[in-house]
Amino acid sequence: MSSDAPFNYSYETLAVSQPRDYVKQVEINRPEIRNAMNQTFYREMRECFRELAVDGDCRVVLLTGAGKIFTSGLDLVDSASLFSTDTEVGRKAVELKQRVSEMQESFTVMEKCLKPVIAAVHGACVGAGVDMITACDIRLCTQDAWFQIKEVEMGLAADLGTLQRFPKIIGDESWLREIIYTARKFSSDEAREKGFVSGVFETREAMLESAIETACIIASRSPIAVQTSKASVLFSRDHSVADGLNDVTTWNASMLQSEDLMKATTAAMQKTKPTFSKL
Secondary structure, three states: OOEOOOOOOEOOOEEEEEEEOOEEEEEEOOHHHOOOEOHHHHHHHHHHHHHHHOEOOOOEEEEEEOOOOOEOOEOOOHHHHHHOOOOOHHHHHHHHHHHHHHHHHHHHHHHHOOOOEEEEEOOEEEOHHHHHHHOOOEEEEEOOOEEEOOHHHHOOOOOOOHHHHHHHOOOOHHHHHHHHHHOOEEEHHHHHHOOOOOEEEOOHHHHHHHHHHHHHHHHHOOHHHHHHHHHHHHHHHOOOHHHHHHHHHHHHHHHOOOHHHHHHHHHHHHOOOOOOOOO
16 A cells, blocks of 8 residues: 655665656665665665555665675674673573564565565675575676675674575575585676576666666556565465465455456557556
8 A cells, every 4th residue: 555645765874766757776875885784774774665665656676786886794893782792691682682683674674565676786795785685576786796695704694584585596505505604705697597686787887777677667567466476476485385376366356356457458459558556
């Protein structure tokens, strides 16, 4: 359901723009420190995507990074308090669980937002950056991009989504365990070969052009159909085929009665382009 309330989208760590109708671009905007993710970033991601979820002028989201790289991952200086030992261990554990749960939600919110999210990665995508893009619907990158699940190198397990979502994105579990356990970097070509990204581009400009083109195509489709499809894909990922079929039947019991179906059918017969109302 969309909201008629105005959306400010004014953030300290994110820059939000609208490059095309119904397409919002969310850019990580800390280029001076390689788009490292601090606690303000995590909070603003939750706020931003909760607003995008109900913004009728948004049907697709493009996720990018400002500056030379996409993101260097966790801001270690900002997060130093997470690793302090001043607090009694039991109380520190409760505090850490709460903080990590909030950080996890900062990426899960992209799945809860039923607007498709396209990640466009250039340069490097490290640690929490990989966690983040595993929660996106579509991943593109530049030829010079590289990725790293860095957490094991830093003495901990990735805990913001990589270990849960990555295995459901690709089919090569042996390769995935290798890059997790060794924390080695992997290239754009390797990412494409394994199915982690669906497109590799020579330049950032070419990648963004393609990402926006794809976003515009998605934005031109019925928002009811697109959002129902995303909800069904996500549900089916974590449930049996039978449960997934029952879920999509429930969705379509309503969707088959929508005006979008009639508009799309009529347009197809008349060879015209349908226009869909805001959702």
